[in-house]
Amino acid sequence: xxxxxxxxxxxxxxxxxxxxxxxxxxxxxxxxxxxxxxxxxxxxxxxxxxxxxxxxxxxxxxxxxxxxxxxxxxxxxxxxxxxxxxxxxxxxxxxxxxxxxxxxxxxxxxxxxxxxxxxxxxxxxxxxxxxxxxxxxxxxxxxxxxxxxxx
Amino acid sequence: xxxxxxxxxxxxxxxxxxxxxxxxxxxxxxxxxxxxxxxxxxxxxxxxxxxxxxxxxxxxxxxxxxxxxxxxxxxxxxxxxxxxxxxxxxxxxxxxxxxxxxxxxxxxxxxxxxxxxxxxxxxxxxxxxxxxxxxxxxxxxxxxxxxxxxxxxxxxxxxxxxxxxxxxxxxxxxxxxxxxxxxxxxxxxxxxxxxxxxxxxxxxxxxxxxxxxxxx
Amino acid sequence: xxxxxxxxxxxxxxxxxxxxxxxxxxxxxxxxxxxxxxxxxxxxxxxxxxxxxxxxxxxxxxxxxxxxxxxxxxxxxxxxxxxxxxxxxxxxxxxxxxxxxxxxxxxxxxxxxxxxxxxxxxxxxxxxxxxxxxxxxx
Numbered sequence: 344x345x346x347x348x349x350x351x352x353x354x355x356x357x358x359x360x361x362x363x364x365x366x367x368x369x370x371x372x373x374x375x376x377x378x379x380x381x382x383x384x385x386x387x388x389x390x391x392x393x394x395x396x397x398x399x400x401x402x403x404x405x406x407x408x409x410x411x412x413x414x415x416x417x418x419x420x421x422x423x424x425x426x427x428x429x430x431x432x433x434x435x436x437x438x439x440x441x442x443x444x445x446x447x448x449x450x451x452x453x454x455x456x457x458x459x460x461x462x463x464x465x466x467x468x469x470x471x472x473x474x475x476x477x478x479x480x481x482x483x484x485x486x487x488x489x490x491x492x493x494x
Numbered sequence: 495x496x497x498x499x500x501x502x503x504x505x506x507x508x509x510x511x512x513x514x515x516x517x518x519x520x521x522x523x524x525x526x527x528x529x530x531x532x533x534x535x536x537x538x539x540x541x542x543x544x545x546x547x548x549x550x551x552x553x554x555x556x557x558x559x560x561x562x563x564x565x566x567x568x569x570x571x572x573x574x575x576x577x578x579x580x581x582x583x584x585x586x587x588x589x590x591x592x593x594x595x596x597x598x599x600x601x602x603x604x605x606x607x608x609x610x611x612x613x614x615x616x617x618x619x620x621x622x623x624x625x626x627x628x629x630x631x632x633x634x635x636x637x638x639x640x641x642x643x644x645x646x647x648x649x650x651x652x653x654x655x656x657x658x659x660x661x662x663x664x665x666x667x668x669x670x671x672x673x674x675x676x677x678x679x680x681x682x683x684x685x686x687x688x689x690x691x692x693x694x695x696x697x698x699x700x701x702x703x704x705x706x707x708x709x710x
Numbered sequence: 711x712x713x714x715x716x717x718x719x720x721x722x723x724x725x726x727x728x729x730x731x732x733x734x735x736x737x738x739x740x741x742x743x744x745x746x747x748x749x750x751x752x753x754x755x756x757x758x759x760x761x762x763x764x765x766x767x768x769x770x771x772x773x774x775x776x777x778x779x780x781x782x783x784x785x786x787x788x789x790x791x792x793x794x795x796x797x798x799x800x801x802x803x804x805x806x807x808x809x810x811x812x813x814x815x816x817x818x819x820x821x822x823x824x825x826x827x828x829x830x831x832x833x834x835x836x837x838x839x840x841x842x843x844x845x846x847x848x
Contacts, residue, residue, distance in 0.1 A: 388731065392739035407739045411732040416724040423720060432716020452603070493713075558788050585787050622794075622829035625803065688795055704791055706829075710802050 366492060369485040370424055373437055376482070378421025384414035400447055416440075431493070438486045445479040452476065514543025514599055515568070521608040527616055527645075528582050529696055537576040537593075537607050541568040548598040552576060559591045559609065578609055586615040616645040619691065623706045624676050628684060634677040637705050639691065641670050647695040656687035659707050676707050685709045749823060750838045753847055756808050764805040766797070768822040769812060769841070779810065779844055785822055794829075801831065810837040810844065 384391045392410035396403060417440070423433035517539045524533050541547050546569050552561045561578045568574050578593055593607040617639065624635040641647050649672050654661040662675045674689065686708040693701045732738055746752070756763060765782035767774045774784045785797045801807070807826065811818040823834045837843060 385731065387737045388735055389737045389739040404741065407741060408732075410739055411735075412724065412728040415728040415731070416721065419720055419724045429716035429720060431713035432718070432720055435713045435717045436720055585790070623798065623831065625830065627803070686798065704795075706795060706798055708798055 362491070366489055369488045370427070370430075373482060373485055373489070374421045374423075374425025374433075376421065377417050377437060377440075378425060381414045381417030381419075381421060384410075385418065388414065400450065434486065434489050438483070438490070441479050441483050441486060445476055445483070448476045448479070514541050514545070514547050514570075515539045515549075515595070515597055515605065516542045517605065517607065520605070521610070523610040523612070525612045525614065526582060527614050528586065529616070529647075529701060530582065532582060533580045533609075533611055535578045535580070535609050537578065538573060539576070540573045541570050543599065544570055545599070546570065549576075549595060550598055550601070551594070551596040551604075553594040553596075553604075554578070554591065558582075558585075559593065561593050576607070578607070580609055580611055582611075582613055586613045588612050614642065616642045616647055617649075617691075617693070617703055618642075619703060619705050622704075623708065625707075626678055626681055626709045628681060628709060630681055632678050632681050634675050635707075637674040637676065637689070639672040639674065641672075643670070645695075647693050647701075650692045650694050650700070652692070653690045654687045654707070655690065656685065656707075658685065659687035659709075661687075661689050661707075674705065678707070678709060681709055683709070746838060747820075747836075749820070749834065749836050751808065751835045752838050753843050756806075756835070756837060759806055762805050764801060764807050766807055766809040766822065766826075767811075767841075768809050768818040773812070773841075779841075782810075785809075785826075786818065787821060787825070790825070807831065807834045808837050809834060810840045813840045813842045816840055 388410040391414070392403075392406050395401070395406040395409060401409070416436070420433050420436045420440070423429050424437060517537055519537065522535045522537070524535065526533050546567060548567045549563060550566070552563060554561055559578055559580045561576055563576055564574065576593070576595065578591075580589070580591060589611045591609045591611075593609065595605040595607065597605065620638050620640070624637060626632070626635075639649055641649070648669050649663065649665075652661045652663045652674050654676075658679045660677045660679070662677070664673050664675070665671075666673055674691070676687075676689065678685075686706065689705040689707060691703040691705060693703065695701060765779040767778045767782045767784050768786050769784075770786060770788070771784065774782075778784070783793075783797050783800050785793045809819040809823045809826070811822075819836045819840060823836050826832075826834045839846075
């Protein structure tokens with residue numbers, strides 16, 4: 344009886360240490376990606392606002408507010424996640440943001456938006472829209488892994 | 495128990511890719527000199543899907559770029575190549591051209607390939623245009639022609655296509671800096687001339703550049 | 711819930727640098743979406759200039775032949791050597807030149823305008839919204 348219990352405990356702790364390593368890596372990857380994505384956009388909010396306008400989801404003025412605010416939010420959230428500060432809050436924000444980004448990209452894809460030059464008319468989607476969607480889905484799965492800690 | 499489910503979900507998302515053709519380098523950059531005439535870019539792709547894909551249309555954003563394919567149907571796993579030829583024409587500076595590829599598996603979502611060419615300006619003509627107003631004094635005007643340092647080009651002669659507007663070439667710095675003096679003879683009415691600037695490069699087909707004189 | 715409280719903290723903390731950036735970042739976006747880029751003019755303004763406007767179409771020959779602004783002269787970078795002298799024949803220094811291409815996202819009008827200015831032709835303006843804007847007003 345004693346030996347049986349010991350065996351069960353060893354199996355569980357082996358599996359949970361894989362999970363721990365997985366979560367550790369997921370946290371670093373997500374945190375670093377978000378922080379760097381934010382850092383890049385902080386430099387030129389004007390260019391980001393123009394990018395947002397191409398998706399035609401929100402009016403220009405809302406795009407301006409987003410272009411100024413979002414990069415800083417991404418940077419702080421990424422850093423918090425990376426350093427395990429306010430980890431639950433950072434994870435909640437990361438999950439929400441990823442969800443919103445993916446929906447925005449998917450809507451552009453579905454509407455066949457004219458994201459690049461107006462020369463071709465409509466139904467033009469560059470390969471630059473689909474790959475980010477796939478990437479976001481993978482990132483959401485990583486975030487999902489982190490949530491399992493709080494079950 | 496959870497791991498296999500995780501991988502199943504991952505593979506599901508990976509398989510539902512936008513279209514089965516995957517391009518190795520959808521965006522290509524080149525540096526060119528005008529004398530090269532044209533740039534050829536090769537876009538390699540592979541059919542990563544499970545069904546055969548037909549390339550239905552390859553469209554370019556301008557007449558200066560033509561695209562060609564050896565065949566249109568590609569089996570799963572098969573690779574192919576789209577060859578794009580960009581004719582430089584009179585252009586200088588950074589050019590960005592797009593090539594739209596429409597495939598049978600994703601007709602509403604064409605793939606966009608990009609061709610970026612940075613064309614070095616070997617000969618600078620400043621200004622391109624000299625202007626006089628009718629009734630003005632017939633003072634000569636000067637056009638400066640500068641040849642880039644590493645360019646093996648020389649200006650041989652200049653010619654005005656209108657005998658009443660004279661063009662005279664003088665060499666300020668041998669092979670590098672020239673001056674064209676344009677002198678109109680009759681400013682009582684409107685007119686104009688195209689100034690042909692003859693070079694010696696490339697030897698088999700020497701380029702001619704242009705400047706313009708106008709009386710308005 | 712702790713996660714919600716922490717999230718709100720991060721959301722609020724980000725407001726501070728974001729607010730500062732919105733005020734001082736040299737590359738911050740203009741508040742008005744209607745802002746004209748240097749050289750651009752709205753269709754309304756151009757139409758008010760009347761007959762002294764010379765329209766320049768910076769698109770391809772095919773697009774120009776399909777339809778263009780009445781009286782517009784074709785001038786693109788592709789065919790500059792062939793088209794520029796023709797433009798010069800039509801041009802008079804008293805005219806206001808307005809260049810357009812397909813839409814506001816198209817860069818061709820800016821490139822042609824720049825080349826025109828470099829060659830000494832002025833004043834050169836760019837139609838905000840391009841051909842799309844013209845068609846919408848008809």
